[in-house]
Amino acid sequence: MSDEGGAEMTSRRRLHSAPAAPLDGEDLLCQILVRIPPLPSSLPRAGAVSKLWARVAADPGFRRRFLAHHRKPPVLGVFEKLGQDLVFSPILDPPDRIPPGRFSLCPEQEASFTHWTLLGCRHGRVLAIGSFSRHATLLVFDPVSRGRSYVPVPMDFRFNLCNVRGTVLCAAGNGEGHVHGDCHSGPFKVVLLGTRSRQEPAMACVYSSETGVWGPLVSTAEPCGAPVSRFPCTLIGSALYWWLNDSEDAMLEFDLDAQRLAVVRRPIFAGIGSSCIRIIRAEGGGVGFAVLVYPSFQLWGRKFSSDGVATWMLQRIVNMHEVIGLPSGIETRNEAIVGYSEDADVVLISVSTKQEHSTKHQHSAFIVQLDSMQSRELSRSFLEHSYHPFAYFYTAGAVQLPMVNS
Known part of the structure; x- marks a missing residue:
């Protein structure tokens, strides 16, 4: 083997055996914090750990990375009109639950x-x-x-x-x-x-x-x-x-x-009421429809041919019993899609159910993530068909973090 070849192999061995340079402590912390859930309490609670964590969590550059990493904001609640009030109803659990009065607008404020x-x-x-x-x-x-x-x-x-x-x-x-x-x-x-x-x-x-x-x-x-x-x-x-x-x-x-x-x-949805249909962003990013034909949930999308002709296609059919966890034999009625957020890619679904041997129907509401079809039951019912979900990266107190020990 030539001296030149031996030197190259020695250099390679050194390269592979040399320990990796340690990441800067703050940069490593950024990589960790950017992956925490994008919920209202996440960054303020992280900032309360130490002065270093507080500085990272409050940095505008980190915040941009945080938003870009998650992209889809959480749905904090819904807005609706009740009388003359603009009412915000939170749907998250504590400590991420935002008090209704924080976002609501009352008539005395806007007389x-x-x-x-x-x-x-x-x-x-x-x-x-x-x-x-x-x-x-x-x-x-x-x-x-x-x-x-x-x-x-x-x-x-x-x-x-x-x-x-x-x-x-x-x-x-x-x-x-x-x-x-x-x-x-x-x-x-x-x-x-x-x-x-x-x-x-x-x-x-x-x-x-x-x-x-x-x-x-x-x-x-x-x-x-x-x-x-x-x-x-x-x-x-x-x-x-x-x-x-x-x-x-x-x-x-x-x-x-x-x-x-x-x-x-x-598409023509014969025999399906408009309360069970919602225009959504389809898989692939184009316009589509979510159609609730209980117990099935249909996702439609539009495709264009090379000459520009549009065709509507049924992309997915999902069993809603499996998504929202209701027994397959349960009696349901008044199913409806009561809200949609294209930013969060979620729908709000309302279902009236009646247990076996019961005479009363119970109203239940669920928030469903369309890409993963994961759902969560909400603590309140939705009886109308036109709620306005509020999806946002809200970090209460992230700018004014509390004083912490180093």
Whole structure:
């Protein structure tokens, strides 16, 4: 063997036998902490361990890594309108359970905002429409900071406020690589959708908090032929989708990038009530549907051929008895999908059950993760069909950590 070859082998042996350089203590801690569950109490509790842990947990760079690692925020609770109150109902257990009053909005706090309707909840904000000082106004409420923004309703949408739909989203939308964690502190967009009648086209408009103005009015090329559902719309990529009531095979699609509003075809779900169907982000990232035909749960997705022809496909059928843990012989009724969050990829399901030899039905609610089909029973019931799940990376006290010993 040549001297050169022997030297190379010796060098390789040294390389493999040399001990690995130890990771920097703080870097190793970051790698550990970034994997803890993204629940409200996680970072504050970690920060209470020592000054080093507190410094790492409060570092903005670590927070960005933490959000990017988990990507899907937890569902903290749901928003709903009860009387004139905007009520937040937590669904997590202690110590992650957020007191209802922390995020709720009471009429005495907003006395001049009357006759309002809850429209949407997304990216750390809640959108409502109503009258403020006798003018049609939108309220954008930030539950985390308790901040409020008021946006005048455009004249084209004041014809019938009860027939106006809308949603709020952060200005970044669902852009590639963006994680919705601190969106409540940045700019936002409001989207309004309205229809005058079944015989007229639907119209949409987008407001930007960065410019403070509404964009141009966008209309469908054809009438909707059906009223727009009160169900919250679904954001998939750069498009928003609304369910149309009384339509066999149509829904509304608003492409935010192309500024195009269109009536598009969907699958026909004959004999299935709209309360058991929800527009979702399908496997692969496109638009899809979750369909509850108890005891089965169907997941649909849309595929495009090379020439652009869309085909709807049934991607999965799941036995809901196995998912939510109910006995197969139990009597059920009034099954419904009562909420959906595309950010967390979860649905809220309500089921009324009756045990054998019992005459009373019991209402049960479950939150189901769509990709894993893991579920958790909730401590409260949901009797309506249009709740607004609030999914967010909320770390109460993560900025102002308590004093700790080193």
